[in-house]
Amino acid sequence: MDREVLSGVHFMQGDIACAEGALAAGCRFFAGYPITPASEIAEKMAERLPQVGGVYIQMEDELASIAAVIGSSWTGAKSMTATSGPGISLMQENIGYAVATETPCVLINVQRGGPSTGIPSVHLQGDILQARRGSHGEYEIIALAPSSCQEMFDFTIEAFNLAEKYRTVVFVLTDAFVGHMREEIIIPEPEKIHRVQRKLPDPKASRTRLKGFLDEDVAPMPIFGHGFKTHVTGSCHNDTGQRNVIDAEALDYYIKRLKGKIDKHAHEIISVSQDMDEAKIALISYGSCYRAVREALNILKDEDMHQVGSFRLITIWPFPKIQIEQLARRVKTIIVLENNLGQITPYVEAAVGGEAEVIFLPPRVLGTLHDPYAIVDKVKEVIR
Amino acid sequence: MKLHHPLAKYVRPGAISTATCSGCGDGIIAQAVLRAIDELKLNIDDFVFVSGIGCAGWIPSPFFNADTLHTTHGRPIAFATGVKLARPDRYVVVISGDGDLAAIGGNHLIHAARRNIDMTVICANNGIYGMTGGQVAPTTPLGLKTTTTPYGNVEKAFDLCALISSAGASYVARWTTYHARGLTRSVKKAIQKKGFSFIEVISQCPLQYGRRTGVGNAVAMMKGYKENSLSVKKASSLNEEELKNRIIVGELVDKDLPELTEQIERVRRGLCARRKKLR
Amino acid sequence: MIEIDEDLCKGCEICVAFCPKDVLEMSDKFNKKGVHPPRVAREEDCNLCGNCMLYCPDLAVVVAEEGEGG
Numbered sequence: 001m002d003r004e005v006l007s008g009v010h011f012m013q014g015d016i017a018c019a020e021g022a023l024a025a026g027c028r029f030f031a032g033y034p035i036t037p038a039s040e041i042a043e044k045m046a047e048r049l050p051q052v053g054g055v056y057i058q059m060e061d062e063l064a065s066i067a068a069v070i071g072s073s074w075t076g077a078k079s080m081t082a083t084s085g086p087g088i089s090l091m092q093e094n095i096g097y098a099v100a101t102e103t104p105c106v107l108i109n110v111q112r113g114g115p116s117t118g119i120p121s122v123h124l125q126g127d128i129l130q131a132r133r134g135s136h137g138e139y140e141i142i143a144l145a146p147s148s149c150q151e152m153f154d155f156t157i158e159a160f161n162l163a164e165k166y167r168t169v170v171f172v173l174t175d176a177f178v179g180h181m182r183e184e185i186i187i188p189e190p191e192k193i194h195r196v197q198r199k200l201p202d203p204k205a206s207r208t209r210l211k212g213f214l215d216e217d218v219a220p221m222p223i224f225g226h227g228f229k230t231h232v233t234g235s236c237h238n239d240t241g242q243r244n245v246i247d248a249e250a251l252d253y254y255i256k257r258l259k260g261k262i263d264k265h266a267h268e269i270i271s272v273s274q275d276m277d278e279a280k281i282a283l284i285s286y287g288s289c290y291r292a293v294r295e296a297l298n299i300l301k302d303e304d305m306h307q308v309g310s311f312r313l314i315t316i317w318p319f320p321k322i323q324i325e326q327l328a329r330r331v332k333t334i335i336v337l338e339n340n341l342g343q344i345t346p347y348v349e350a351a352v353g354g355e356a357e358v359i360f361l362p363p364r365v366l367g368t369l370h371d372p373y374a375i376v377d378k379v380k381e382v383i384r
Numbered sequence: 385m386k387l388h389h390p391l392a393k394y395v396r397p398g399a400i401s402t403a404t405c406s407g408c409g410d411g412i413i414a415q416a417v418l419r420a421i422d423e424l425k426l427n428i429d430d431f432v433f434v435s436g437i438g439c440a441g442w443i444p445s446p447f448f449n450a451d452t453l454h455t456t457h458g459r460p461i462a463f464a465t466g467v468k469l470a471r472p473d474r475y476v477v478v479i480s481g482d483g484d485l486a487a488i489g490g491n492h493l494i495h496a497a498r499r500n501i502d503m504t505v506i507c508a509n510n511g512i513y514g515m516t517g518g519q520v521a522p523t524t525p526l527g528l529k530t531t532t533t534p535y536g537n538v539e540k541a542f543d544l545c546a547l548i549s550s551a552g553a554s555y556v557a558r559w560t561t562y563h564a565r566g567l568t569r570s571v572k573k574a575i576q577k578k579g580f581s582f583i584e585v586i587s588q589c590p591l592q593y594g595r596r597t598g599v600g601n602a603v604a605m606m607k608g609y610k611e612n613s614l615s616v617k618k619a620s621s622l623n624e625e626e627l628k629n630r631i632i633v634g635e636l637v638d639k640d641l642p643e644l645t646e647q648i649e650r651v652r653r654g655l656c657a658r659r660k661k662l663r
Numbered sequence: 664m665i666e667i668d669e670d671l672c673k674g675c676e677i678c679v680a681f682c683p684k685d686v687l688e689m690s691d692k693f694n695k696k697g698v699h700p701p702r703v704a705r706e707e708d709c710n711l712c713g714n715c716m717l718y719c720p721d722l723a724v725v726v727a728e729e730g731e732g733g
Contacts, residue, residue, distance in 0.1 A: 411720020
């Protein structure tokens with residue numbers, strides 16, 4: 001149990017797989033607060049982090065949790081928190097701070113029924129736009145959507161790699177369904193796990209003109225404790241971290257460089273999984289909804305119907321606009337399946353731009369998985 | 385000039401001319417902290433300074449030429465907790481104002497004290513929200529007219545030292561900017577002491593608190609601190625009525641208590657030992 | 664000796680008020696900030712207590728023994 005990577009075959013809960021993924025990625029700091037359906041992640045990290053020389057702290061609230069994660073990340077440690085919608089709501093100010101200061105952080109949102117207290121143990125994909133736009137101001141984040149326990153493990157590692165590479169906030173947007181289900185997962189040998197570490201400045205770099213911020217190709221991170229005399233601020237700043245709260249030009253530069261860092265590398269960050277062949281109907285989904293899509297496709301294949309394919313978003317943000325534009329030119333109809341009232345659907349519609357028909361299909365009852373037969377029926381209706 | 389200020393070597397190039405108002409106590413506190421580090425002959429690169437939003441947040445940021453984390457409003461202690469837990473070998477010093485630390489940040493303050501995490505928190509208490517133009521704070525005296533208490537404040541003020549003492553801090557002291565030497569001594573002690581150290585500094589805000597509320601300018605306010613303050617020892621022989629409107633200065637708490645990072649390390653070592661035994 | 668960096672001074676007068684020997688007084692000139700900096704009026708009375716240096720919020724006053732601090 002003191003191994004960092006529990007290589008082998010396991011029957012594991014999604015939340016636990018996420019925690020093990022974090023450890024396998026090299027996470028050494030977790031600060032969190034109990035919340036259904038994410039508490040299991042905190043509990044597993046509390047048990048495992050001291051075993052591998054890391055630190056777990058239960059903070060007094062979610063604002064403190066994300067603050068501690070950011071503080072820890074500035075010492076060089078891979079740091080994470082896990083919560084659900086209400087917790088992400090509380091964290092928003094500091095999420096913006098992490099993005100603005102280019103602090104690598106991983107945030108797990110095990111989504112539950114909202115708004116407000118809602119139903120803690122019922123899953124909803126209700127926080128997709130919140131991840132993208134929850135904090136104030138103009139900014140970008142990265143968000144991944146696992147649909148299985150294996151992906152909880154794999155995508156958490158990927159989240160850390162993206163956070164380290166792009167010095168930004170990476171969300172893993174899962175939900176109570178995937179978080180609480182149990183499936184077989186395979187954890188590889190440590191040598192087979194690809195880990196990315198943030199770039200650090202040359203130790204001989206000049207301390208007075210050290211550019212640790214606002215580089216679209218990602219500035220080396222001047223972490224604390226190495227004599228870099230780093231100044232980190234959430235105020236508008238320049239590429240040496242020097243604050244400028246006077247000039248609009250400085251604000252313009254600051255916003256555009258932070259966004260540019262993600263935009264410039266969007267093609268490397270965005271990940272979609274397509275199973276389309278020559279299909280003329282595309283089922284767009286992410287996260288737990290994909291499970292129903294896969295089952296619906298199996299049913300259709302059994303009935304010898306091959307006009308339908310799947311287009312799954314692995315990264316929801318940045319949004320795969322170009323990929324969906326290209327998809328729209330190849331198909332006649334796109335059905336967007338989300339367990340909400342349509343959060344990426346308007347983005348899909350905008351990307352499609354009238355090139356294909358877009359239909360939004362939620363589950364019959366929000367907070368449940370789509371009935372695969374309902375998906376099949378919809379497809380058949382479209383074909384007619 | 386032929387002489388160099390002995391503390392100028394700690395100031396970030398280009399940052400020596402600060403944005404504080406004329407006579408603001410923040411500069412006196414900044415000097416006291418730098419002097420403490422200088423007298424202890426410590427390397428400022430072994431520190432991480434964490435500050436919040438408000439005028440006092442600008443004491444280390446960008447003034448101190450050292451690793452500085454200027455955080456969101458009310459949260460420097462939470463950020464500092466992350467820094468300290470990940471790098472227990474750093475000296476972590478939080479410098480911020482009374483509104484930032486005790487109003488919006490109150491929860492983080494009391495929990496850090498409860499945990500007795502090894503850090504020094506210096507609270508510049510000017511009794512008002514200065515940066516935003518002079519609104520009432522939880523430390524504003526009863527009756528004072530501020531921009532949001534135009535008819536007089538009807539809320540009692542926090543006794544921050546009493547609050548943090550009862551929360552579990554191992555070192556608590558109160559000084560005023562008049563007592564710059566006592567403050568320097570306390571900062572030296574706090575930096576070296578393992579545990580949560582809280583130093584409240586009654587500090588003049590000549591513009592918002594002083595001029596606007598009719599209390600006076602920097603000189604008048606500091607003379608007021610001199611006249612109204614008394615030592616812990618003298619205060620112990622006075623009753624509540626006699627202590628009204630007096631400022632008790634000095635060390636109020638100085639205990640040795642279990643410290644958080646040591647406890648975490650103890651658990652980790654225990655796990656390590658158990659593993660070795662099992663092998 | 665006492666030296667004053669006039670352009671760092673914000674004219675708060677704390678140094679003048681807290682000198683126990685009345686060594687300093689505010690001058691009539693204006694500095695770059697548009698305020699009156701202090702001037703050393705009676706250096707011979709200075710007992711090197713260091714109050715002026717200690718209390719200056721802007722690090723504008725330096726006090727040292729003759730021969731030190733250059």
